[in-house]
Each structure stands twice: as structure tokens, then as C-alpha cells.
Amino acid sequence: MSDKFKEIYRKSIESPENFWKEASDDIFWFKKPTKILNKSNPPFYKWFEDGVTNTCYNALDIHIDRGQGKKTALIYDSPITGKKSKLTYEELRSKVSIFAGALKDQGVNKGDRIIIYMPMIPEAVVAMLACARIGAIHSVVFGGFASNELASRIDDSRAKVLVTASCGFEPGRTVEYKPLVDEAIKLANHKIDKMILFQRSGHEVKLNAPKEVSWEEVVSKANEVDCVEMNSNEFAYILYTSGTTGTPKGIVRDIGGHIVALKWTMKNIYNIDAGDIWWSASDIGWIVGHSYIVYAPLFKGCTTVLFEGKPVGTPDAGAFWKIISDYKVKSLFTAPTAFRAIKKEDPEGKFFSKYDLSKFESLFLAGERADPDTIKWAENLLNVPVIDHWWQTETSWAISSNCTGIEMMETKYGSACKAVPGYDVKVIKSDQTLAKPNEMGDIVVKLPLPPGTFPTLWNADKRYKENYMSNYDGYYQTYDAGHIDEDGYIWIMSRTDDIINVAGHRLSTGAIEEVLSEHQSVAECAVLGIADKLKGQLPIGLIVLKAGVEKDNETISKECIQMVRDKIGPVAAFKVAIVIKRLPKTRSGKILRGTIRKIADDVEYKMPPTIDDPAILSEIKEDLIKNNILKGG
Ligand code: COA
Ligand code: AMP
Numbered sequence: 001m002s003d004k005f006k007e008i009y010r011k012s013i014e015s016p017e018n019f020w021k022e023a024s025d026d027i028f029w030f031k032k033p034t035k036i037l038n039k040s041n042p043p044f045y046k047w048f049e050d051g052v053t054n055t056c057y058n059a060l061d062i063h064i065d066r067g068q069g070k071k072t073a074l075i076y077d078s079p080i081t082g083k084k085s086k087l088t089y090e091e092l093r094s095k096v097s098i099f100a101g102a103l104k105d106q107g108v109n110k111g112d113r114i115i116i117y118m119p120m121i122p123e124a125v126v127a128m129l130a131c132a133r134i135g136a137i138h139s140v141v142f143g144g145f146a147s148n149e150l151a152s153r154i155d156d157s158r159a160k161v162l163v164t165a166s167c168g169f170e171p172g173r174t175v176e177y178k179p180l181v182d183e184a185i186k187l188a189n190h191k192i193d194k195m196i197l198f199q200r201s202g203h204e205v206k207l208n209a210p211k212e213v214s215w216e217e218v219v220s221k222a223n224e225v226d227c228v229e230m231n232s233n234e235f236a237y238i239l240y241t242s243g244t245t246g247t248p249k250g251i252v253r254d255i256g257g258h259i260v261a262l263k264w265t266m267k268n269i270y271n272i273d274a275g276d277i278w279w280s281a282s283d284i285g286w287i288v289g290h291s292y293i294v295y296a297p298l299f300k301g302c303t304t305v306l307f308e309g310k311p312v313g314t315p316d317a318g319a320f321w322k323i324i325s326d327y328k329v330k331s332l333f334t335a336p337t338a339f340r341a342i343k344k345e346d347p348e349g350k351f352f353s354k355y356d357l358s359k360f361e362s363l364f365l366a367g368e369r370a371d372p373d374t375i376k377w378a379e380n381l382l383n384v385p386v387i388d389h390w391w392q393t394e395t396s397w398a399i400s401s402n403c404t405g406i407e408m409m410e411t412k413y414g415s416a417c418k419a420v421p422g423y424d425v426k427v428i429k430s431d432q433t434l435a436k437p438n439e440m441g442d443i444v445v446k447l448p449l450p451p452g453t454f455p456t457l458w459n460a461d462k463r464y465k466e467n468y469m470s471n472y473d474g475y476y477q478t479y480d481a482g483h484i485d486e487d488g489y490i491w492i493m494s495r496t497d498d499i500i501n502v503a504g505h506r507l508s509t510g511a512i513e514e515v516l517s518e519h520q521s522v523a524e525c526a527v528l529g530i531a532d533k534l535k536g537q538l539p540i541g542l543i544v545l546k547a548g549v550e551k552d553n554e555t556i557s558k559e560c561i562q563m564v565r566d567k568i569g570p571v572a573a574f575k576v577a578i579v580i581k582r583l584p585k586t587r588s589g590k591i592l593r594g595t596i597r598k599i600a601d602d603v604e605y606k607m608p609p610t611i612d613d614p615a616i617l618s619e620i621k622e623d624l625i626k627n628n629i630l631k632g633g
Contacts, residue, residue: 142285232256261452
């Protein structure tokens with residue numbers, strides 16, 4: 001192994017300003033920054049403070065200026081509807097600049113917030129880039145969230161316009177967006193000015209003018225508009241993510257740092273060059289979708305694939321291989337759960353042999369820990385490097401990875417490889433001292449964070465500071481725990497808060513508990529993420545009823561499940577609510593969630609010395625056996 005990676009990493013940590021100044025020369029600026037990093041007000045750092053640029057210009061116009069306008073920017077493939085299309089950079093810019101004009105016609109100005117609640121169709125990408133073109137701040141909401149979640153995002157962002165579509169398609173059912181949006185608008189205290197709805201053909205819905213207008217109509221009347229000049233530290237977007245309570249956190253991204261960092265990652269982490277075909281099989285509603293379906297590949301001048309389908313069932317477990325083969329995809333980025341789903345359906349890879357994957361070079365996995373079995377299975381089948389890398393909505397790009405464009409490193413199964421240049425990752429033990437190699441602790445990143453991460457939370461500087469930057473002075477707390485080994489490999493073992501990871505989707509058990517507590521028969525409850533072979537984790541609810549409740553347990557359990565689906569959304573995958581007699585607690589009244597989870601996962605646990613009544617644990621075990629969560633015997 002050469003020292004190339006080591007040297008680049010060292011430079012990024014020892015002189016971050018020089019490192020990122022150099023990277024910033026690779027993007028388009030209306031005015032180049034002269035101030036690279038403002039450290040005067042920690043933890044609120046500012047990258048490229050006096051730079052002026054535009055996200056959409058860097059995603060589209062720059063490539064057209066450089067003669068690449070006829071290259072394919074976006075491939076849309078929807079096995080669910082049977083539709084496929086391609087847009088060149090010129091065609092995509094034309095659509096984006098017209099929709100940007102349409103947004104302006106609806107009164108949208110620089111700094112206004114736009115909620116985008118859409119399925120995986122090209123118009124969703126167009127809407128995001130159109131916001132960027134005119135300096136509006138988008139907030140994309142994943143289609144699997146229910147009205148309540150949508151309403152909380154409308155309220156927190158105080159959005160002016162909501163862009164949606166008539167429907168989305170999930171295998172076996174149509175997701176009607178309009179009723180969900182109507183309900184969210186009713187629930188929200190803040191009132192939006194306009195709803196723009198894209199009518200999917202064959203699924204048109206009735207709109208109530210003048211507040212509700214169709215995409216087609218506004219576009220037919222609009223003129224193309226140019227990119228506006230944006231200060232580097234203005235916000236590109238807000239992406240809400242699960243916090244430790246039901247109130248989601250609005251992660252914000254500033255413009256200049258986002259473009260610089262994401263463009264840098266395409267070559268250095270993913271070994272992707274301009275013109276390469278890149279596919280991120282995620283959803284635009286998640287951070288992976290923002291960064292790697294839309295922004296990074298377009299900043300780099302690649303072709304990005306937008307896939308409206310699933311790894312299995314649309315129509316079969318060969319769906320991924322078909323896309324890779326049809327479009328000669330060089331690299332794919334997805335969540336391990338997608339590969340576990342394929343492995344489950346087609347363990348021998350029979351579908352795989354039908355396709356030509358000779359152009360395929362690497363597979364990247366993130367969103368949850370990639371279990372060694374799945375990595376090895378994928379390596380054997382695909383015969384390409386399979387790379388687990390670790391990141392968060394907060395950072396928007398990988399904190400640790402095998403940086404394949406710099407130097408390919410050895411795989412250690414179960415580890416998400418080494419800290420990426422820009423991130424000074426450490427482990428801190430419970431006594432607040434730095435851990436030695438292989439010692440477990442909280443994983444933190446030394447401040448300042450590199451560009452492209454989150455400079456604050458939307459309208460919540462205090463929450464940003466207290467939540468992430470205060471527990472360990474001078475460090476960002478990731479809320480992941482694990483260790484770093486003697487070779488610098490990072491091992492992410494668990495979350496230290498109540499976040500669970502269900503099929504690569506981040507959920508708060510606290511938020512689910514808040515919903516269950518609203519059921520009139522529920523006295524108290526605990527929600528835990530238990531290990532699941534397919535989805536990594538699944539939430540289960542344990543509920544204790546109020547005295548004197550007469551309804552039968554089964555009805556209450558069904559009602560609770562429905563409430564979570566209605567209030568959080570189907571994405572919570574909440575299918576198990578078990579009525580129990582009492583919850584195990586410490587003598588001070590804290591629910592022993594960790595112990596219950598160990599019992600449910602059937603792993604060894606120690607009797608907590610502070611437990612008020614040890615007999616409750618045997619009762620819980622019996623309940624879990626009765627409900628088929630645990631095997632008896
Ligand atoms: N709109 C509306 N509903 C949605 C949705 C969307 N965009 N995405 C998912 N849902 C629904 C599903 O239909 C399902 O509903 P159901 O309870 O009626 O069946 C529920 O949310 C749970 O979805 P999911 O967790 O995706 O489970 P699944 O059984 O439908 O599919 C996988 C399992 C593994 C195939 C699927 O999770 C997958 O493809 N994961 C890829 C991972 C990924 O994209 N991660 C993003 C971060 S990288
Ligand atoms: P999200 O913000 O939805 O991307 O979720 C971020 C969280 O997912 C992280 O804090 C981790 O807990 C988990 N995660 C993401 N990638 C990995 C990985 N490669 N290995 C282990 N956990 C991961």
C-alpha cells in the first residue's frame with residue numbers, strides 16, 4: 001500500500017483551509033471566496049464566507065457552458081409504471097429553468113421555503129433544482145411519511161409553496177398524495193400560499209383553484225429564468241430527520257460548502273469521473289437521495305439514474321442487475337437492506353446470470369451497518385469491491401469510507417473503513433477521556449466539521465449547540481458508539497440515543513412512543529428496535545393499559561398500530577404492539593429499554609442491579625414468546 005491516502009488525509013486535518021481552498025477551485029463561483037473558514041464563533045463555523053455561487057449553475061449550466069449539454073444528465077426508469085426516459089443536460093436545464101420561472105410566478109423569492117412531497121419521478125429532481133436556481137430553500141419530505149409528519153415540516157419551515165404529485169406507486173398499492181396533503185394542510189398551523197401538483201397520467205385528481213394549481217398549467221405559462229447569485233452561507237435546503245423527540249430536526253445545508261464537498265467526493269471516495277454512469281438506489285426524500293441521486297453526480301457532470309422501483313418485486317430480484325446492465329452503470333450506492341432483500345429472494349443469484357454487468361466496478365453500502373454475510377454474498381456474486389461507508393443526514397457525505405479514488409484499502413468486514421479526509425474522528429469514553437485503539441466509546445468528530453456538513457439547525461441554533469456540540473467540548477457528537485482499531489478502521493456498533501434504523505430509514509422510538517401514549521387506553525409504553533434479518537431493525541411496542549380498560553388487548557394493539565401508520569407513516573414499519581402487565585424499571589423509575597431489547601434479541605443480559613422487580617423480566621420474556629418475537633424453550 002502506498003502512502004497516498006495517508007498524505008491526503010494528513011493535509012486535510014493539518015491544514016483544512018488549504019485543503020478545501022484547493023477543492024473549491026474545482027467549482028464554479030460568480031465570485032471566488034477569499035475567506036476560506038471563519039472560526040470566530042464556534043461551533044458556528046462558516047466556510048467560503050465571501051464566495052458567491054449557485055447550486056443549479058454547478059449542477060447544470062456549467063456543463064452546458066463547457067460543451068457537454070447533449071450528454072445525458074438523468075435516466076428515469078420506473079419498473080412500477082413501465083416508463084423510461086432520458087434527459088440531456090440541456091433538456092434538464094430547460095425543464096428546471098421553466099419550473100423555476102413558474103415558482104417565481106407563484107410569488108416564490110430567494111430564501112422562501114418550498115416543501116417537495118413527491119414520488120421518484122424526474123419532476124421531483126426538477127423541482128429541487130428549480131428551487132436552487134432561484135435561491136429558494138427546498139425541504140423534501142419522503143413519501144412514506146403521513147400527514148402529521150408533513151404538517152410538522154410545513155409548520156417548522158413556514159413553507160410558502162408545496163409541490164406534490166397526484167400519486168406514487170408502491171408494489172400492490174397506489175399512494176394517493178392529494179388526501180394526505182389536504183390533511184397535512186388542515187393540521188398545520190402555518191398556511192401555505194399555493195400547492196402545485198403534478199398530474200401523473202391516468203391518475204389525475206381534482207384541484208381547487210386558485211390555491212391549488214397543476215404543474216402542467218403553471219409550466220405552460222412560465223418563462224425560463226436564470227440562476228441567481230447566492231452567498232455561499234445561504235441555505236440550499238432543509239432536510240428534516242428524526243430527533244430524540246417527536247419534533248424533527250431541520251438539518252440545513254449551506255450552498256458553497258455543499259457544492260465543494262460533494263463534487264470532491266465523487267472522484268475521491270467513489271472514483272467517479274465526469275461522463276460516468278452512476279446510480280444511487282435510494283429515495284430523494286432521504287439524504288442519500290439528495291446528495292447522490294441529485295447533487296453530487298450532477299456537480300460532477302455524470303449521468304444519474306432515478307429508479308422508481310424496489311430491489312425485489314418490481315418485478316423480481318433481478319431488477320437491480322437489469323438497471324446496471326441496461327445503462328452500463330459504473331457504480332451503485334444503496335442500503336444493505338436492499339441487498340439482504342435480493343439475497344433472501346434469490347440466494348443463488350439466478351437472476352444475476354441473465355445480465356451483462358461487465359461495466360460495473362463497485363458497490364457502496366450505507367445507511368446502516370453492512371453485515372459481513374451480506375457483503376461477502378455481494379462480493380462473490382458481483383466480483384467487484386463492496387464498500388461499507390458510514391454517514392449521517394447531518395453530514396450529507398461519508399464520514400468514513402474506503403476512498404477508492406485515492407487508494408483502494410483492504411476490507412475489514414464489519415468496519416466502515418477509515419475516516420475520510422476532512423473528518424478528524426475520535427472515540428471518547430464515558431470518563432470523558434480519549435479511547436485507545438479498540439476501546440469502545442462515543443464516536444465524535446473534532447470541530448470544525450468539513451464543508452458540506454450542517455452549519456446549524458433550521459431556526460434552532462440553541463438546539464444545534466446543545467444537542468450536538470456541547471457534550472464533548474470542541475467535538476461534534478455523532479450519537480454513534482463504537483471503536484477505532486489500531487489501523488484506524490472505524491467500527492460503528494450502535495446508536496447512543498433512541499434512534500433506530502429500519503430498512504436504512506432513520507426512526508425515533510421516542511416519536512413512536514409519543515403516538516402510542518396518545519391512545520386513550522395506554523398508561524405507558526416502550527418502543528424498541530429489535531434485530532431483524534431483512535430490515536436490520538424493526539420497532540416493537542410494549543404497552544401497559546390504564547386500570548379498568550375493558551376493550552380487548554387485540555383491538556387495542558390493532559388501534560395502536562394504525563395510529564402509528566396514520567401519524568408517522570407506513571415507513572415506520574410498525575406492526576407489533578404487545579399489551580403487557582408492567583414495564584421493568586429502575587428504582588428511580590427509568591424504563592429498562594436496553595435490557596428488554598437484549599431479551600427480545602435473545603442475547604445474554606445482566607440483571608440490572610437497580611431493577612425494582614426482577615420478576616417482570618420473566619413476564620416480558622413470556623409475552624415475547626407468546627407473540628412469536630422470541631422462540632420458546
Ligand atoms: N411512499 C409511500 N409509502 C412508502 C414509500 C413511499 N415512498 N416507501 C415505502 N413505503 C411504505 C411501503 O409500501 C411499506 O408499506 P406497507 O406497510 O403497506 O407494506 C412501508 O412503507 C415500509 O416500507 P419498507 O421499509 O421500504 O419495506 P418494504 O417491505 O416495502 O421493502 C425493502 C423492503 C428492503 C425492499 C425496502 O426497504 C428497500 O428497498 N429498501 C432500500 C433502502 C433504502 O432505499 N434506504 C434509504 C436510505 S439509503
Ligand atoms: P441517516 O441520518 O438516516 O443517514 O442515519 C444515520 C445513522 O445511520 C448513523 O448515525 C448510523 O447510526 C447509521 N449508519 C449509517 N451508515 C452506517 C454504516 N455504514 N455502518 C453503521 N451504521 C451506519
